[in-house]
Amino acid sequence: MLSIKNLQAKIDDKQILNGINLEIKAGEVHAIMGPNGSGKSTLASVLAGREEYEVLGGEVEFLGKDLLALEPDERAREGVFLAFQYPVEIPGVSTINFMKTALNQIRTHRGQQPLDAVSFLGLMKEKMKLVEIDQSLLNRALNEGFSGGEKKRNEIFQMAMLEPKLAILDETDSGLDIDALKIVANGVNKLRSKNNAVIVVTHYQRLLEYIVPDFVHVLYKGKIVKSGTKELALELEAKGYDWIKDEVSVA
Amino acid sequence: MSKDNQVLEELTSKEYEHGWTTNIETESAPKGLNEDIIRFISAKKNEPEWLLEWRLSAYRQWTKMKEPKWPNVTYPPINYQDVIYYSAPKQSAKAKSLEDVDPELIKTFEKLGISLTEQKRLTGVAVDAVIDSVSVATTFKETLGELGIIFCSFSEAVQKHPDLIKKYMGSVVPVNDNYFAALNSAVFTDGSFCYIPKGVRCPMELSTYFRINAANTGQFERTLIVADEGSYVSYLEGCTAPQRDENQLHAAVVEIYAMKDAQVKYSTVQNWYPGDKEGKGGIYNFVTKRGLCAGDGSKISWTQVETGSAITWKYPSCVLKGDNSVGEFYSVAVTNNYQQADTGTKMIHIGRNTKSRIVSKGISAGHSQNSYRGQVHIMKRAEGARNFSQCDSLLMGDKCGAHTFPYIDVENKSAKIEHEATTSKIGEDQIFYCLQRGIDEESAVALIVNGYAKEVLNQLPMEFAVEAQKLLALTLEGSVG
Numbered sequence: 034m035l036s037i038k039n040l041q042a043k044i045d046d047k048q049i050l051n052g053i054n055l056e057i058k059a060g061e062v063h064a065i066m067g068p069n070g071s072g073k074s075t076l077a078s079v080l081a082g083r084e085e086y087e088v089l090g091g092e093v094e095f096l097g098k099d100l101l102a103l104e105p106d107e108r109a110r111e112g113v114f115l116a117f118q119y120p121v122e123i124p125g126v127s128t129i130n131f132m133k134t135a136l137n138q139i140r141t142h143r144g145q146q147p148l149d150a151v152s153f154l155g156l157m158k159e160k161m162k163l164v165e166i167d168q169s170l171l172n173r174a175l176n177e178g179f180s181g182g183e184k185k186r187n188e189i190f191q192m193a194m195l196e197p198k199l200a201i202l203d204e205t206d207s208g209l210d211i212d213a214l215k216i217v218a219n220g221v222n223k224l225r226s227k228n229n230a231v232i233v234v235t236h237y238q239r240l241l242e243y244i245v246p247d248f249v250h251v252l253y254k255g256k257i258v259k260s261g262t263k264e265l266a267l268e269l270e271a272k273g274y275d276w277i278k279d280e281v282s283v284a
Numbered sequence: 285m286s287k288d289n290q291v292l293e294e295l296t297s298k299e300y301e302h303g304w305t306t307n308i309e310t311e312s313a314p315k316g317l318n319e320d321i322i323r324f325i326s327a328k329k330n331e332p333e334w335l336l337e338w339r340l341s342a343y344r345q346w347t348k349m350k351e352p353k354w355p356n357v358t359y360p361p362i363n364y365q366d367v368i369y370y371s372a373p374k375q376s377a378k379a380k381s382l383e384d385v386d387p388e389l390i391k392t393f394e395k396l397g398i399s400l401t402e403q404k405r406l407t408g409v410a411v412d413a414v415i416d417s418v419s420v421a422t423t424f425k426e427t428l429g430e431l432g433i434i435f436c437s438f439s440e441a442v443q444k445h446p447d448l449i450k451k452y453m454g455s456v457v458p459v460n461d462n463y464f465a466a467l468n469s470a471v472f473t474d475g476s477f478c479y480i481p482k483g484v485r486c487p488m489e490l491s492t493y494f495r496i497n498a499a500n501t502g503q504f505e506r507t508l509i510v511a512d513e514g515s516y517v518s519y520l521e522g523c524t525a526p527q528r529d530e531n532q533l534h535a536a537v538v539e540i541y542a543m544k545d546a547q548v549k550y551s552t553v554q555n556w557y558p559g560d561k562e563g564k565g566g567i568y569n570f571v572t573k574r575g576l577c578a579g580d581g582s583k584i585s586w587t588q589v590e591t592g593s594a595i596t597w598k599y600p601s602c603v604l605k606g607d608n609s610v611g612e613f614y615s616v617a618v619t620n621n622y623q624q625a626d627t628g629t630k631m632i633h634i635g636r637n638t639k640s641r642i643v644s645k646g647i648s649a650g651h652s653q654n655s656y657r658g659q660v661h662i663m664k665r666a667e668g669a670r671n672f673s674q675c676d677s678l679l680m681g682d683k684c685g686a687h688t689f690p691y692i693d694v695e696n697k698s699a700k701i702e703h704e705a706t707t708s709k710i711g712e713d714q715i716f717y718c719l720q721r722g723i724d725e726e727s728a729v730a731l732i733v734n735g736y737a738k739e740v741l742n743q744l745p746m747e748f749a750v751e752a753q754k755l756l757a758l759t760l761e762g763s764v765g
């Protein structure tokens with residue numbers, strides 16, 4: 034589904050990604066871990082098409098298409114979804130209105146009819162249940178005055194609404210209390226299928242107990258320096274990153 | 285050029301939608317302004333002697349006045365002798381019914397989305413359609429008449445309700461109030477008049493639609509709304525003009541008189557031709573709008589969405605004379621390309637426990653300049669007066685300007701005044717967030733801008749709100765730098 038080859042990218046003359054290679058098949062969940070500043074959010078942003086980042090080399094193929102050639106909104110309509118580490122506030126625009134605009138543009142792109150108000154509301158109610166989010170939150174201006182946890186939950190609600198092929202969750206677990214963490218993980222799990230894939234960026238093994246990954250990768254200085262299965266996450270939790278850093282410097 | 289800038293270029297090059305002209309025969313006065321022209325206008329309108337005298341006195345005062353230089357706008361000097369002060373579609377006298385109205389005129393308004401045929405109208409809105417200098421049709425007159433509501437063109441009111449006109453015209457905006465008001469008083473040609481009797485709640489929106497058609501013509505209309513005790517009316521005003529290379533002058537006067545416990549809501553969606561991308565042409569919009577809360581417990585609320593005009597100079601104000609009276613001003617002013625707007629409000633608190641609320645949302649893009657100018661004056665007698673002001677500016681790109689000039693005068697210590705102001709830029713982050721959800725850039729900007737202006741748009745009647753949202757989007761889409 035997603036094939037990243039030797040991806041390099043910079044921002045403001047500082048190269049952050051130094052040759053990333055990653056293969057993700059439909060149905061898989063990949064966890065990406067790594068120390069602060071190693072480039073995890075940068076990778077997510079480059080995949081989503083954020084303009085500030087300049088791709089210096091490499092290729093990204095998504096469902097047979099050259100992802101890097103697409104505009105950010107086209108990528109989204111093709112099925113790439115990014116749950117932001119820091120979701121922004123949009124005053125005066127309710128989540129409901131925002132989602133209606135987004136969903137209908139995506140539907141149009143897929144050759145489907147836009148949803149009328151009634152069907153939209155029906156779909157919304159269903160997804161609200163899935164992530165246990167309250168409608169009063171969705172009536173409010175998008176993310177404005179939301180608590181950290183509410184913002185994250187709102188991201189997952191949006192993911193549930195848009196049903197992406199590839200979801201990238203950038204530290205969706207940070208800021209969540211234990212109950213919320215379970216709810217969010219549960220929501221993600223319910224959306225998992227043979228046809229979609231998830232990239233989970235996290236610092237904590239705890240999330241991976243709920244969203245069990247097929248692979249775990251360690252990103253360090255803009256490169257994937259180690260890959261393994263979920264046991265790798267446990268090892269990192271126990272030992273930290275120093276041994277990996279040592280391995281890298283020895284190599 | 286960054287991608288955003290490209291989109292900006294593309295979208296701001298969108299043509300003004302209402303730039304066409306209608307081929308109708310018109311009858312005009314010769315160019316220029318003098319006492320003979322005023323006599324000509326007055327005679328054309330078959331006016332009583334007292335009104336001619338009123339005009340002439342206004343003219344004499346005007347000749348001694350100076351054009352205001354304090355607004356934060358620049359334009360070449362206006363040659364007032366180069367303007368045509370009277371232009372009317374040629375039709376035999378004023379049409380008595382719609383069948384008598386020139387079909388070309390009906391078509392003109394239909395093209396603007398305004399049907400003068402009552403059956404086709406959205407129920408709930410009565411329209412007075414004014415083209416160039418004269419009112420061509422007023423709908424739903426009979427229905428309103430049954431309630432004792434008078435809604436007709438200003439000229440007709442002069443003929444049929446001279447005592448009301450004589451009593452209230454100039455009672456809110458005196459002839460010599462300012463340069464443009466004096467000019468209007470001398471040469472005004474038509475406009476709307478509305479009277480709501482005691483205790484009557486007007487069952488439909490009343491609306492005037494102004495259209496400038498003829499070239500080199502100034503439009504000087506007057507609107508007078510009188511709301512008797514305990515009455516209520518919601519009034520709408522819309523306007524467009526053809527695309528022309530030379531600037532055209534529009535100097536209107538709107539007066540609202542509210543008696544005890546009366547409520548008047550006045551909404552404007554102003555979409556005069558703004559000039560082209562280089563700033564050529566466009567309407568100079570110099571307008572005096574004022575409401576007098578004469579009676580206790582009365583309320584006047586102004587809502588404006590200003591998207592057009594090359595220059596906007598406009599301060600819809602409230603004089604809160606009655607005790608416990610309330611004044612409100614909600615405004616969205618958008619400027620793009622080389623547009624200049626200096627707009628805001630004045631809230632004059634005279635009575636006790638008077639309240640005012642100001643919500644102003646400026647949006648500037650391109651090379652435009654957008655100023656909020658507002659005054660809150662609490663007079664000595666205004667015990668317990670309160671004001672709340674919120675003035676926000678949104679910038680798109682880095683070539684435009686936003687300015688805020690708040691003036692506060694307090695002569696009574698019990699007054700409570702709150703003033704908040706913010707300036708922000710449309711964030712790249714906000715746009716990217718929308719894009720990432722599959723929303724294209726145009727829709728993203730429309731969404732964000734409408735969200736920003738929501739508090740004001742919410743004040744508009746439903747159909748107007750939709751139109752206003754579209755207009756905002758159209759004026760600004762993609763203007764991100």
Ligand SMILES: Nc1ncnc2c1ncn2[C@@H]1O[C@H](COP(=O)(O)OP(=O)(O)OP(=O)(O)O)[C@@H](O)[C@H]1O
Nearest residue numbers: 044045047049067068069070071072073074075076
């Ligand atoms: N505009 C910029 N100029 C220079 N360096 C930048 C800029 N923006 C980000 N960086 C740097 O890029 C590096 C990678 O940042 P990124 O946000 O991808 O890290 P991360 O792995 O997501 O970290 P965290 O775990 O803290 O979220 C950081 O060192 C950051 O300081």
Ligand SMILES: [Mg+2]
Nearest residue numbers: 073074075118
């Ligand atoms: Mg990060």
